[in-house]
Amino acid sequence: MWRNESESGTSLDEVIEQPNPPNTGMGELSEVCPICLESYPIDVLSFHASTCGEGMDPAHHSDAASMTRTEEMPGPSVQRLPATVSAAWANEVDPRKACQLFREELLERNYECPRLFLSIDLFDAEEETDSSLISFFKMNNVNWAAPLKCRLRGDAAVGQGVNRHVLSMAMQKLKTGFSINLGCVALTSLFEGEMEHRVPSAAAVLRESNLFEMAGRMIGHSFLHGGFGFSGLSVPVVTLLTGGSTDTAASALTLLDCPDLDHRETIGFLKNTQLTAQETTSVTDLCLSWDLPVPTSTNHDWLFQELLSHAVLHRVRQPIKQIRKGLKETGIWPLVSNRPDVHPILFPREKNDELNSQTVIQNIHWPQPKSDSDEDEDDAVPLEKVGLVTGFLRQFIEEASPKVLRDLLKFWVGWELLTTNLEVEVVTSKYPVALTCFLKLKLPSHYQTYEKFHQDLMMALSSISSGFGLV
Structure with missing residues (x-):
């Protein structure tokens, strides 16, 4: 809506x-x-x-x-x-x-x-x-x-x-x-x-x-x-x-730009020094359907470029304008x-555009000890627990696939685009939550093993398609 x-x-x-x-x-x-x-x-x-x-x-x-x-x-x-x-x-x-x-x-x-x-x-x-x-x-x-x-x-x-x-x-x-x-x-x-x-x-x-x-x-x-x-x-x-010219675009074309695999195969025949009878027939039929000259012994290179331009650029001219x-x-x-x-x-x-573990880690602001913190000592998480949980997060990121890294960032900040100043906080809670507006990931302090941490964080990441909790 x-x-x-x-x-x-x-x-x-x-x-x-x-x-x-x-x-x-x-x-x-x-x-x-x-x-x-x-x-x-x-x-x-x-x-x-x-x-x-x-x-x-x-x-x-x-x-x-x-x-x-x-x-x-x-x-x-x-x-x-x-x-x-x-x-x-x-x-x-x-x-x-x-x-x-x-x-x-x-x-x-x-x-x-x-x-x-x-x-x-x-x-x-x-x-x-x-x-x-x-x-x-x-x-x-x-x-x-x-x-x-x-x-x-x-x-x-x-x-x-x-x-x-x-x-x-x-x-x-x-x-x-x-x-x-x-x-x-x-x-x-x-x-x-x-x-x-x-x-x-x-x-x-x-x-x-x-x-x-x-x-x-x-x-x-x-x-x-x-x-x-x-x-x-x-x-x-x-x-x-x-806004570039058609000639500039055509000069950069390759066979991989042709999405129709049948057309790609047929146009690729022109890269052969000699065409078989079947290849000649296939190329000729395609040329006639697009009102282009049929192949001869001297026009293979020119015809290759013309067919490829028609197969890719001509067919998408209107979509590109839109x-x-x-x-x-x-x-x-x-x-x-x-x-x-x-x-x-x-x-x-x-x-x-692919994410990698080290780039993500380099953009994280890890928790630092604060000797003058105003936080209530009864609610403060011991430094040894902070170190253990943040170590689990570092291990999780280092072992994650590019897809899992994208999901982690989407859970953390709202989208998969890498952002500087990512914040981590270890708190007293049950499950991981993200304050996406503040680029902050809040991790529970109760984890004793990496297996349980990994299980809960993967469960949290699975929720990104249906919402992402606190912001």
């Missing part, structure tokens, strides 16, 4: 098709494009937004990026995002610091805007939860830089930890698929292919339902709130998404278009 200013429900039919509000007939209204700052009639602004920023004159773009506010134009009462906020992020050498500066300034400028509210009922079926997420991110005419408040019905959790948990859930669904039935399968995946070579699905129903535009909003919104980038995309797809449009609507496009060095942060490689 989502709410923006007022609560309302949405059926699955409304999730799949949410048209833009019609013109009210008050004359030809116009809006200012937040990218180029030009005024356009409302009925053509949507089309313009899908291409704005591509091929823009650099000097014009620089001027647009330096503006801090736009002139109010007559039109619907909708909050609009500024093109950008200052030059600080543009001049920052460190790309991660530039991202942080951009986020902080954009969110600060929209701090007093009507907040966005997203509520997830933990007792809903998975299909209903996914429907709520889709409904929220398919909302039109939304200021995505407005303050965000997420709520988990059925859980006592409140605060930023809940926001992190919900954004993590949305990004995970975007990777693995949504439990909505669009007439073919129960699980609908927007991306296909293998790790590091995923491309948008070519299914027409996904394009017609504007689900890729929703995907762009999810990616931009998560990034805007300091969350995950979207890892594992094909490099040529990232090139097109971030994703880019969704990214622009979240307000992050000035950063993306002006800072190519942030692209690996927004669209990281999965191998670089």
